[in-house]
Amino acid sequence: MADSDVKAMTADLEVPSFEVAAFTSPVKLSEAKVAIVTSASLHHPDDDGFSPGDVGYRVLESNKRDYVLGHWSPNFDATGFALDINTVFPIDRLDELAARGVIGSVSDIHLAYAGNQFELSAIRMDSGPAGAKFLNEQGVDIVLLTPV
């Protein structure tokens, strides 16, 4: 069993297409509020976990570092996250970049979705835009997206 074997299973999966790729000109990085959106199904222990086919999102707070990896797929290594949350969710690194003035600030709020979805219409039409609206309301300028 090797990582390449697992990747090979997914490499040719049909992927969604977007006729027109949106493009937003970013604000200056040193003035930007940055949030993380991950498809790793992270959640706080007291929040609802992700069910199979869960198309919703969970809110992740910066000031709580008790993130739990709730992804249903067995097809990734989880020990990296177990050792260091930043392997998937680089919140400490963003804090350091903000302290150095590289980025403007780190959002207090981040989002987690469940990746490995085959039916994406609900995310495209509902929970995705809802999450984007929520982050917009938080004044987020730049979103870093991380998978597992």
Add this chain to the structure above:
Amino acid sequence: MSTLAHIFEAAGMATIALGSVKNQIKNTAPPRGLWCDFPLGRPLGVPQNAEFQHQVLAAAFSLLDSKQTVFKEYDIAIKDEGTEVMACTLPPRHDPEAHPAVDEANGLRPAYERALAKYGNRIGAGRTISSDQIGEAIESFIRVAKGTPWKEAGVPGIPARVSQDIRGYYETAALALSDHAPAAWAGTRWFLDHTEAGKVVLSARQAMADAGEKQPIWFYMVPGDR
């Protein structure tokens, strides 16, 4: 991941998507995509290595300089050759009356608790079953492996999720038994190929497949290449 990038970008935020599978991130064409050839589950590359993670982030944020959609490959790859296995000393048999896998799981409990105290419960038991139910869950899979239909074997939840909790319990315990950060998949290979519980899970999965159970019920009990 890239689907969300398109959605968030359309909502007025600039996005940068990291991806571990080249074809996926390239074909979904997020506005700014950085393919990092790192093992699945480690999009920032190396745990407990802030310098490496910062280098990845610097490459990611540099994509913001592009005036149009952009896809780049990160210039460092981390390859898993499928050979490294965590070196963990398993506890000696304690209860000769218990199945070796159950005895083994019970023996790992102190290591599991030490790992929880150090790292928190990030991947361990708790999705479907608690750490107190690991032995019971293994016993149910032993019955499945011997031919009992899984619905009659007392499996305390969806088999894939129960299996994931057992694997998480073992991989968490292993962190307390190892003196270095394991390579990606080294913990999974240790669990599946070097522990009694791993043998039980694989045997139960095979028994379910042989019995004609629906593929999604047993397939996701372990990584799909097994």
